[in-house]
Amino acid sequence: MAAAAPPVVPRMKLGSxxxxxxxxxxxxxxMSAAYGERKPEPDMVALIRHAVGAGVTLLDTSDIYGPHTNEILLGKAMQGGVREKVELATKFGITLNDGKWEVRGDPAHVRAACEGSLARLGVDCIDLYYQHRIDKSVPIEITMGEIKKLVTEGKIKYVGLSEASASTIRRAHAVHPITAVQLEWSLWSRDVEENIIPTCRELGIGIVAYSPLGRGFLSSGPKLLDTFPNDDFRKNLPRFQPKNMEKNAAIFERVSEMAARxxxxxxxxxxxxxxxxxxxxxxxPGTxxxxxxxxxVRALSVKLTPEEMAELESYAAMDLxxxxxYDSTFLNTWKDSETPPLSSWKAT
Structure with a gap:
């Protein structure tokens, strides 16, 4: 018996x-970074084109993935008429210099990063350009000012932020409208619901949820630990440490039981x-x-009642x-970041 065809993926307005x-x-x-060795390029190009053929057209990457190799991969996948069918989203701001992670939001870096991404993707314009992490030494108004110029020049269509605080989102939006905020949101990552989500909704900003499957935990549960290659960055995340995973296993068990029902x-x-x-x-979700x-994609067909939503949320309450x-290193440092006031800026 043939497998059921995946549902038609609907379109949505992202932001206002x-x-x-x-x-x-x-x-x-x-496909290129973070979860072990790079995957075979022809297989990943085939996957991307399969996704586009199925109606999934928002493709998310960043210049730091690889670094650079993921954008190059997407650039190859865009050939043959694919570009006209998709919305390309990429990001700037995280750099790796001599093995040291840094975040930059100064105008010179914003422009250079955009030009680099355009070249690697092989496109004239980026549909959605995010600041990947917020530079805490540069007022957000300065960063956004340069992004606004790139929009005027036709190199960017829409602007986004990732892992920004509510006040940073407001300040950025006052300089140029923010179309989307990307943030980690899943059953077991819900801290954004207190301030970030309400701020986005007040301002008419779309919400892009990364790691909606808990970096694989909500797909595979504790057995995921047995599949990590040595260079998988999840091995260092607190939630995936064996002691914590023993307790988090109960969340997966309850979710799995409800899924079976x-x-x-x-x-x-x-x-x-x-x-x-x-x-x-x-x-x-990435794969x-x-x-x-x-x-x-078939998750689009799963319907939940308000009672079922509440039941799910009780399984993964924040105190459980x-x-x-993130651990206490780089990525946790730039979570929900604030920037100094514009009055403090002195261009160099």
């Missing part, structure tokens, strides 16, 4: 500036929870396998999740 995207995006980082997988149930947060939310992609989402 005119951008329309698929209601589910594709996070491309894992609903006739879906745990990952589909977790994705459905994100979809049900509102029509302004677009999750971007390197076509079968996993097909499974993720053990371990922070």
């Amino acid at each position: 500036q005119g951008l329309e995207v698929s209601a589910q995006g594709l996070g491309c980082m894992g 609903k006739g879906c997988t745990s990952s589909q149930l977790a994705l459905a929870w994100v979809y049900h947060q509102g029509s302004d939310v677009c999750p971007i 390197t396998k076509i079968q996993n992609f097909n499974q993720n 999740v053990q371990g922070d989402r």
